[in-house]
Amino acid sequence: MAYDAGLAQMMGEDLDGHMGITSKKMFGGLCFLLNGNMVCGVHKDGGMFRVGKSREAEALAIEGARPLDFTGRPMGGMVSVDEDLLADDQRRAILLQMAMENASSLPPK
Structure with a gap:
């Protein structure tokens, strides 16, 4: 895997204690899911968060955040x-x- 294991561990620790959290290899990295819905993850260039389309602009206003565009097109939310x-x-x-x-607002998968 081409991601920083230390960053993955840190994110995992942030989520420790939350019921329904699992991890899965996705997008060439490691993602954390709540009841089967993606919350966040790490990849070779840093990390990602699925904040939802309604809060995307708010998230992008945070220094260091940018649209996720693995495919060359931004992935909404x-x-x-x-x-x-x-x-x-x-x-x-x-x-x-x-x-x-x-993730909490979405039905479990």
């Missing part, structure tokens, strides 16, 4: 973040809260 943002506890916590709220 998802943001990609650099390693500096992931290392910042405050900014990471804000995006993680948005992503958890989004």
Whole structure:
């Protein structure tokens, strides 16, 4: 896998204690899911958060966040973040809260 295992561990620790959290290899990295719905993950260039389309603009206003565009087209409701943002506890916590709220609003898979 081409992602930073330390960043994956940090994100996993952020989610520790939340019921329904699992991890899965996706997008060439490791993703964390709540009841089968993606919350966040790490990839070779940093990480990603599924904040939902309604909060995408709010998430993109955070320094270090940009549209997620693995395919060359932005994936609505998802943001990609650099390693500096992931290392910042405050900014990471804000995006993680948005992503958890989004995943919690979706039916379990």
